[in-house]
Amino acid sequence: MSASISVDAGSSAGGRKGLVLAAMICAVAMTFIDQTIVSIAAPKIQSELHLSGTGVQWAVNAYLLALAAFFALGGRLSDTLGHTRMAVIGVIVFAGASGLCGLTPTGSLAQTWIIVFRAVQGVGGAFMYPAALAIVVNTFDLRSRGRALALFFGIAGGLTAVGPILGGYLTEWTWRGIFWVNIPVALVALLLIAISRPKTQYRPAPIDWVGVLLIAAGVALSVFGFQQSHVWGWTNPLIGLSIAAGAVLLVVFFRYERGRPSPLIDVAIFSDRTFRVQCLILGISMAVFLPMFFFASEYAAVSLGQDTQKSGVTLLYFFIGFVVTSQLGGRMLDRVGAKRPIFMGSVIAAVGFYLWASKATSLDINQLTWPIIVSGAGMGLMVSPSNTDAVNRASSVSYGEATGITQTVRNYASSLSFAVLGTVMISIFQSRISDSLVQQHMPRKAADALAASITHGAYSGSGSGSSSSSSGIPPFIRADFAHGVQYVFYIMSGLMALAAIVALLGLRGGVQAAPATAEAEAEHATAEDSPAA
Incomplete structure (x- = not known):
């Protein structure tokens, strides 16, 4: 009888954990989809609402900027107010802002309205994501966490590729549908949270608002500079000033946080060698991962002449590899530690992006399919173990804070990379067009002017809107x-090779031991077992 009871209890616990995982995947699904879905509808939004070129750009970028600026605060709030509470608040804020974006009125108020509520969406996502990841980490023990987070990152990450396809179909109905689609997803997430009742621990503490101001302003100014570099040009002094001011504020933030009794971020976590190395690896890999969506979508639209739906399907090849190997990477993390899957994945990704680059000028999707799949397989194998291993270094009441740090690093690196890779791509593209026009007997001066005009129109920075024409x-x-684009993918290959070297030299082999202080910390923490906690 006792054996039977034990089995039933284990099955019940496993079912509850599965529901918690499903709830958190639903919650963060909205943030992943929104990274790409709005870019597809940008031309139609601009046309119908009569937005300026700058206005439509900020309808895309306001979300990403707010997301990056407030991740650290979101992580801290989840650790001090309760992970479940902040996950619920984040879902409600995100879904509410999505609904209001979909209700954007026409007329003079339209531009301000959609930019403001896109920013509010970003704040909701920044509150939701660290809390959701902390809930998953708290729900699964150290030995099964790798597989759980592999599923979390695999499914959630795969939804980034769904954005262009879903956005294309919804835009044919109405562009407002790309925002309204978040509402039923949010309702499902809230229902699953209420049913599964996630149990986590948190430690109430005051919020360091000076620290919030410093890091939010530092990240926002830097990311703003990177975002605007392709619009204003690197020669504009405001670009350098914005990035430099942001960097200075981040240095001031780091120095200010040291020795604070209740810091926004406990910078002592950077004394952990593995955490530092994993942050570096995540920064390098995200300099490839997120910009890849833009450049691959633009390549599919411009060079391959694919429409929105077909270019989205091309990205799905990437996630065929990504989703499958992310599960393998999670199992390897649980079994042998993080070093092997991260090193192997980085090498495979480097090879995949190199092959992708070498075949890019063929303009033949059949030659590109396997390199795209291999690239995705490499990224899938290493991204989840790197994220999980970094968060594992935090205490059980600081998982939200650790997630806030890693997500800030990821967004900062991807913004920098996007700006630099965009500059490289445009420089090569413009030079090639000019040479092509000269070969068609156009004077060099006229060719240079026309090439500059063409490249400025092709690279708007707002996604694959070019597909329509x-x-x-x-x-x-x-x-x-x-x-x-070929040069961009060669650089991505080099970055992933660099990630492999960092993993080989910087990470230690073997499975991480459970933190010795976990039980002591738990005694001083507050339990949270319901959305209303």
């Missing part, structure tokens, strides 16, 4: 654009 692009423009 790709049918009329001359063949030499398609080929020249492919050469620009």
